[in-house]
Amino acid sequence: MKLQEITQSKYNFEECMKCTVCTAYCPVLQVNPLYPGPKQAGPDGERLRLKDPYFFNYALKYCLNCKRCEVACPSGVNVADLIQAARIKYEHTQPKLRDQILASTDFMGKLARPFAPIVNRVTGLGITKTALDAMLKIDRQRTFPKYSASSFEFWLRHREKEQSAFPEKVAYFHGCYVNYNYPKLGKDLVKVLNALGVGVELLEKEKCCGIAMITNGMSDKATRNAVHNVEVLRKAVVDKGLKVVTTSSTCSLTLRDEYPHLLNVDNADVRDSILVASRFIFEKLEKGATLKFRPDFHRKIAYHTPCHMEKMGWGVFSEKLLRMIPGVEFTLLDSACCGIAGTYGFKKENYAASQAIGAPLFDQIRSVNPDLVACDCETCKWQIEMSTGYPVANPISILADALETEK
Amino acid sequence: MKFDTVIIGGGLAGLVAGISLQRKGQSTAIVSTGQNALHFFSGSFESMQEAPPEMLSVFGDAGIRLHYQEGVRLMPLGSFRPSCLSLEDISLFSSPQFARKVLVVNFMGYHDFFSSFLAEGLEKQGMQCRIRLLNLPELEKLEQSPSEMRSVQIARTMDRIWEKVVQEVRVLLKDEDTVVLPQVFGLQDTSVPGRIKQGIPAQVVFCGTQPPSVPGIRTQMLLKRRYEVLGGTYLMGDEAVEAHVHEARVHSIRTRNLDSHYLEAGHFILATGGLFSKGLRSNPFSIFEPVFGLDVDYNPDRNAWYDKNFAADQPYMAYGVKTDATLHALSGGIPFENLFAIGSVLGQTHPELGQAGGLAVRSALEVVDQIMK
Known part of the structure; x- marks a missing residue:
C-alpha cells in the first residue's frame, strides 16, 4: 500500500488504462481536428515527453482547460493538469501581445476604470472591433465586458464600519470581474450575507487569481500572484480564522487547486477555507439560518453548471439554493461546456470552435426558454448572453433579488 | 446534505x-x-431471460427502447452469442445463419471495426460476404488526428450525415440481402438507427466496435x-x-x-x-x-x-x-x-x-x- 502511494506520480498518469472515455467528453475534440485530444495530449504524450521534450506538441494550446476529461476519467488521472503542466514546462514561446492583454485582467481593469464610459463606448464600436481583429486577432464578433466607473473595493471600503458590526464575518475574494466590470455581483453577495447576519470584508490586497496567465503562457507572473494571494489568504484564514468566499467558480478552482497542482504554490493551510459563496450560504441555511423571500418573486430559471464548478463538484450547492427559492421554476441544463473558456474564445483562431462547442447548450437554453439562465462563472455569462440573447445571472444575484427587504 | x-x-x-x-x-x-x-x-442483457416490469418502466421513461427475442447476436469478431433482452438497435437472430449474402460496410480510416474478421466469421456460417469501404469527406476531418478516429467521434458526425450513408450503401448494394454496419449511429438522435433500417432495402445489422460503445454512452x-x-x-x-x-x-x-x-x-x-x-x-x-x-x-x-x-x-x-x-x-x-x-x-x-x-x-x-x- 505504502509502496503504491510513494510510486504514484504527481498527475497519476500511469493509472491511465487507455479506455478513451476522456476523448468522448472532450469538447474541443468534437470541433477541432488539430487538437490531439486529452488522452493523446495527456497521459500518452507524457510518456513520450518524459523521454524527450522533442515530443511536446504545440497543438496542446487548443486545450480549453475545462477539466471535463478529469471529471470523466474513471481512473483518477489528472488529464487536464498533465496538459497544462506540459505547456508550462515545454512551451517556451513568448506570449503574443494580444494574449498578454487578454490575460492581464487586473492591469487592464486598473487602466480602464478611470475612463470607463469612454472605454465602454470605444470597445463597443464596430471600428474598434475591426481594428482589434486586424491588429491583435481578437475576434470582431465578440462583445467585450463593460468596465465599471467605480470599483467594488472602493464601494466596500466605505462600508467597513457597517460590515464590521456583524457578529460573524467572512473575507471575500471578489476577483477582477467583480472589482472592475460588475461590482453589482459583489454588492448582491454583501446583501445576501448581511441578511444571514454575516459581514463581509476584503482581503488585505488581493491580486488576480492568475488563471488567464496560466493558460496564456505567463506562468511566472501567475506564480507571483499565487504566492501573494496565498499570503493574504493566510492572514484571513490562519490569523483571523475567517472563511473566504468567492462568486466565481474559476477563481475558486484556481486558488484551491491550480496553485498547488500547476504552480507548485503550497496552499494546504488555506485551501479548505476557500468556498464558492453558494456552498457557504447553503451550509449556513442547513445549520438553521433563514432567509426571507419575496412572495411575488417568480422566475423560470435554467442552471448551467460551469466546467470548473463541475470539476469542484459543487454545482449541487447552487442548484439546491435556487430550488429553495419559492416561485422558482428550476431546470438543470445538461452538463456541457459553453465554449468560451475565459480568454480562449476571444481569440480569432478559436472563435468558430468556441461557438460550435457551445451550440448544444445554446439550443437547449432556447428550447427551455427560461426567464433567466443561472451560472456561477463570468465568462460563461458573456458567452451565453452573446450567443443566445438570454440574460444570465449568478445564483447569488438571483438570491439577492428574491430576498424580502425590510423597509 | x-x-x-x-x-x-x-x-x-x-x-x-x-x-x-x-x-x-x-x-x-x-x-x-x-x-x-x-x-x-x-447493448445486450445476456443473463436476463425476462424483462422485469419495473426495468421496462425505468428504461421506457428514459426513452430507451428494449426488445426481446430468444436467439443469438453477432459479435465484433464474427462469432455469435446467445442473447435475448437487448437495446432496440441490437439485432437478435433465431440462428447464426441469419442471411444468404452479406455486405459488410466500414469507413475509410476507421480501424476499430474489424470487417475482415467479421466476414470470415460469417463465411464460416455459410454466408457469402463482400466488404466495402465508404470514403466520406465529412470523416476526413477526423482523420487528421488518426488516434482520435473513434466510435464516438464518428457517431457525432453520423448524427448529421446518416442519410448520406444510406444513399451510399444503396449504391453499393447488389444482390445482398443483409448489410452489416459498425455501431456508430444514434448517439444523440436515437431515431437514427431505425431510420437507417427503413432507408436501406435489405436487412440492416449494427455490429459492435472497439470501445467506447456508442449504444452504451x-x-x-x-x-x-x-x-x-x-x-x-x-x-x-x-x-x-x-x-x-x-x-x-x-x-x-x-x-x-x-x-x-x-x-x-x-x-x-x-x-x-x-x-x-x-x-x-x-x-x-x-x-x-x-x-x-x-x-x-x-x-x-x-x-x-x-x-x-x-x-x-x-x-x-x-x-x-x-x-x-x-x-x-x-x-x-x-x-x-x-x-x-x-x-x-x-x-x-x-x-x-x-x-x-x-x-x-x-x-x-x-x-x-x-x-x-
Whole structure:
C-alpha cells in the first residue's frame, strides 16, 4: 500500500488504462481536428515527453482547460493538469501581445476604470472591433465586458464600519470581474450575507487569481500572484480564522487547486477555507439560518453548471439554493461546456470552435426558454448572453433579488 | 446534505436504483468516480431471460427502447452469442445463419471495426460476404488526428450525415440481402438507427466496435438525464473516500469534492463495480473494498487469483463483497442494517442474479424493493 502511494506520480498518469472515455467528453475534440485530444495530449504524450521534450506538441494550446476529461476519467488521472503542466514546462514561446492583454485582467481593469464610459463606448464600436481583429486577432464578433466607473473595493471600503458590526464575518475574494466590470455581483453577495447576519470584508490586497496567465503562457507572473494571494489568504484564514468566499467558480478552482497542482504554490493551510459563496450560504441555511423571500418573486430559471464548478463538484450547492427559492421554476441544463473558456474564445483562431462547442447548450437554453439562465462563472455569462440573447445571472444575484427587504 | 438514499457508483446499477427510487418518491444522490462500464456495454442483457416490469418502466421513461427475442447476436469478431433482452438497435437472430449474402460496410480510416474478421466469421456460417469501404469527406476531418478516429467521434458526425450513408450503401448494394454496419449511429438522435433500417432495402445489422460503445454512452446519457429530471443529484467526478459508521449503521460518507460537507442518508447503496472499476481493489496481499472495508469473498492464495491462460475465465472476476440473502453488505460477518451492495461489486457471489448488465439491473431492483418495504 505504502509502496503504491510513494510510486504514484504527481498527475497519476500511469493509472491511465487507455479506455478513451476522456476523448468522448472532450469538447474541443468534437470541433477541432488539430487538437490531439486529452488522452493523446495527456497521459500518452507524457510518456513520450518524459523521454524527450522533442515530443511536446504545440497543438496542446487548443486545450480549453475545462477539466471535463478529469471529471470523466474513471481512473483518477489528472488529464487536464498533465496538459497544462506540459505547456508550462515545454512551451517556451513568448506570449503574443494580444494574449498578454487578454490575460492581464487586473492591469487592464486598473487602466480602464478611470475612463470607463469612454472605454465602454470605444470597445463597443464596430471600428474598434475591426481594428482589434486586424491588429491583435481578437475576434470582431465578440462583445467585450463593460468596465465599471467605480470599483467594488472602493464601494466596500466605505462600508467597513457597517460590515464590521456583524457578529460573524467572512473575507471575500471578489476577483477582477467583480472589482472592475460588475461590482453589482459583489454588492448582491454583501446583501445576501448581511441578511444571514454575516459581514463581509476584503482581503488585505488581493491580486488576480492568475488563471488567464496560466493558460496564456505567463506562468511566472501567475506564480507571483499565487504566492501573494496565498499570503493574504493566510492572514484571513490562519490569523483571523475567517472563511473566504468567492462568486466565481474559476477563481475558486484556481486558488484551491491550480496553485498547488500547476504552480507548485503550497496552499494546504488555506485551501479548505476557500468556498464558492453558494456552498457557504447553503451550509449556513442547513445549520438553521433563514432567509426571507419575496412572495411575488417568480422566475423560470435554467442552471448551467460551469466546467470548473463541475470539476469542484459543487454545482449541487447552487442548484439546491435556487430550488429553495419559492416561485422558482428550476431546470438543470445538461452538463456541457459553453465554449468560451475565459480568454480562449476571444481569440480569432478559436472563435468558430468556441461557438460550435457551445451550440448544444445554446439550443437547449432556447428550447427551455427560461426567464433567466443561472451560472456561477463570468465568462460563461458573456458567452451565453452573446450567443443566445438570454440574460444570465449568478445564483447569488438571483438570491439577492428574491430576498424580502425590510423597509 | 441529507438524502433518503445515497448511491455510490453511477453506472447501470446505480442509475437504475436511483431512477427507480426517485420514481417512488425518494430523494437520492449518486456519487460517481468518473464515467463507468456502460461505456463498454454490448447493448445486450445476456443473463436476463425476462424483462422485469419495473426495468421496462425505468428504461421506457428514459426513452430507451428494449426488445426481446430468444436467439443469438453477432459479435465484433464474427462469432455469435446467445442473447435475448437487448437495446432496440441490437439485432437478435433465431440462428447464426441469419442471411444468404452479406455486405459488410466500414469507413475509410476507421480501424476499430474489424470487417475482415467479421466476414470470415460469417463465411464460416455459410454466408457469402463482400466488404466495402465508404470514403466520406465529412470523416476526413477526423482523420487528421488518426488516434482520435473513434466510435464516438464518428457517431457525432453520423448524427448529421446518416442519410448520406444510406444513399451510399444503396449504391453499393447488389444482390445482398443483409448489410452489416459498425455501431456508430444514434448517439444523440436515437431515431437514427431505425431510420437507417427503413432507408436501406435489405436487412440492416449494427455490429459492435472497439470501445467506447456508442449504444452504451447513449444509454448512460439518457438514464442520467432522466435521473436528473426526476430531481436526483448526480455528483459526477466525485469519490466516496470515507464512511462514518456506528455499530451496524452507516450514518454518512465523506467525498473527495464535498470533503467536510458529509452526505447523510437513511440508506446507502454500494454500486461501485468490480476490480476493473475500482469498486474492489487489490495489493499484493489482499483484495479489499475501499470505502467501507466490507468482507470480500476471494481466495487468499494470490496464485489462485488468475489463470495463466489469458483468454480463460479469470477467477478474480468472480470475487465480490459478501452480503446476506437480501444484499445487505457484511463487515466482519455482520450485515449492515442500511447498506446494500449491487452490480459488479458483488462479483459472482450471487450467481442467481446473473452477470454484468443483468446482475446490475436485477440487484438494483431487488434493493429498491428492500428499501421501499
